[in-house]
Amino acid sequence: MYPFNYHRPQSADDALALFKAAEDGIYLAGGQTLLPTMKQRLAAPTDLIDLCNVPDLRGIELETQAVSVGALTLHSEVAGHEGIRSALPVLSSLAGEIGDSQVRNRGTLGGSVANSDPAADYPAAIVGLGATIHTMDRSIEGDDFFKDLFETALNPGELITRICFPVPERAAYQKFPNPASRYAIVGVLVADFSGEIRVGVTGAGPCAFRASGIEQVLNADLSPESIDAVEVPESGFNNDLHASAIYRAHLVKVMAKRAVADLLN
Amino acid sequence: MVALPQKVNRANLLRSRWGSEVEQTGEYSVAADRSAVWTGLNDPEVLARCIEGCQSVSKVSDDVFEASVKAKVGPVRATFSAAIALTDIDPPSSYLINVAVKGGPAGFAKGSAEVILEEADGYTVLRYRVAANVGGKLAQIGSRLVDSAARKMADSFFAAFEREFEGQDRRADGASGNSR
Numbered sequence: 001m002y003p004f005n006y007h008r009p010q011s012a013d014d015a016l017a018l019f020k021a022a023e024d025g026i027y028l029a030g031g032q033t034l035l036p037t038m039k040q041r042l043a044a045p046t047d048l049i050d051l052c053n054v055p056d057l058r059g060i061e062l063e064t065q066a067v068s069v070g071a072l073t074l075h076s077e078v079a080g081h082e083g084i085r086s087a088l089p090v091l092s093s094l095a096g097e098i099g100d101s102q103v104r105n106r107g108t109l110g111g112s113v114a115n116s117d118p119a120a121d122y123p124a125a126i127v128g129l130g131a132t133i134h135t136m137d138r139s140i141e142g143d144d145f146f147k148d149l150f151e152t153a154l155n156p157g158e159l160i161t162r163i164c165f166p167v168p169e170r171a172a173y174q175k176f177p178n179p180a181s182r183y184a185i186v187g188v189l190v191a192d193f194s195g196e197i198r199v200g201v202t203g204a205g206p207c208a209f210r211a212s213g214i215e216q217v218l219n220a221d222l223s224p225e226s227i228d229a230v231e232v233p234e235s236g237f238n239n240d241l242h243a244s245a246i247y248r249a250h251l252v253k254v255m256a257k258r259a260v261a262d263l264l265n
Numbered sequence: 266m267v268a269l270p271q272k273v274n275r276a277n278l279l280r281s282r283w284g285s286e287v288e289q290t291g292e293y294s295v296a297a298d299r300s301a302v303w304t305g306l307n308d309p310e311v312l313a314r315c316i317e318g319c320q321s322v323s324k325v326s327d328d329v330f331e332a333s334v335k336a337k338v339g340p341v342r343a344t345f346s347a348a349i350a351l352t353d354i355d356p357p358s359s360y361l362i363n364v365a366v367k368g369g370p371a372g373f374a375k376g377s378a379e380v381i382l383e384e385a386d387g388y389t390v391l392r393y394r395v396a397a398n399v400g401g402k403l404a405q406i407g408s409r410l411v412d413s414a415a416r417k418m419a420d421s422f423f424a425a426f427e428r429e430f431e432g433q434d435r436r437a438d439g440a441s442g443n444s445r
Contacts, residue, residue: 037340040402149413150339206413240409
């Protein structure tokens, strides 16, 4: 690891000011991607701005028809929160399947979403549930948030404060995890908003996306079998030593079918 | 010391698997005639403008270039120096770009891209096929991301290259208006 300046601001405004003043600053949320990268000397920020003491970024609020989660909420907090488990069980089970217990006890919702790792789990919930990402000065719709591999609609220095998840009638998430990292090789979240189906896919492409073809057939007939008729083209899908693009395209259908079966139970 | 040969062997094994796996193709249409596109592809200044994060490109000889690129892929931000050699040159229709990237502590990448230019009606079709090898820490950390990252970089390069010629059209129009 290269030397860097460490800051621990007490407010979001202070964090932003530090970011702007730094030559090459970066926010530290949970550090589950950033710190290994820095240790390997693949990143050398001049200033590390630790957000752990910023109170505005914490807290879970249950609203009517929505769950609002602070950006610095740990995966383990989402997984174990009684309120989320009864209002939006799909989110707590998704959070409970991220990485291992070490990752879940350090990693944060906002950190995962802002990083836009192609294989992260939360992005499937952002697009699949149509969440709204709140930053310090605006709100971004989940459908417009993920742009590309590690690229989001966030501007440099823009901090996610909260993420608001609408509560569907029912929903299910199924993933095919890498056995070592538990990253989603492919993960599919299917949500039923009173007859309107949303399908969010992670792991398959450069960033999370909605599978409109699958949504279409499920809107006509909400059954695992109806997904058989959908063509999922592998073009543009990720291809690495874990899975080829064609295999990922196949997994999208398999995971979607499992999620629908799960949701109907 | 005992573990070292094992590590090396494992790395070699993985590298040989990626060698065949990291391969991609693309096609772009560039609004210029073939000889202009060919000239652009051989011009260090044009290349420097089109490579994202490029800090410098210098011509060592007619078919050897050196480039310094600050790459940013997610959390990874590292400066790479690349030696670029052009072989199998058949102007103005095709060449092979061979790139050897040294990322310092970050590892290395080697790749070659076959570029083919075809004349069409008022524009040029550019096709490329890239095969790449990655090793060192870059491969350890980024094995699952190398392909996506390489594709993104290639897309961004050729998209910028395309814009380069649109820009020239606009500059030419503007120039006549300003009588410069």
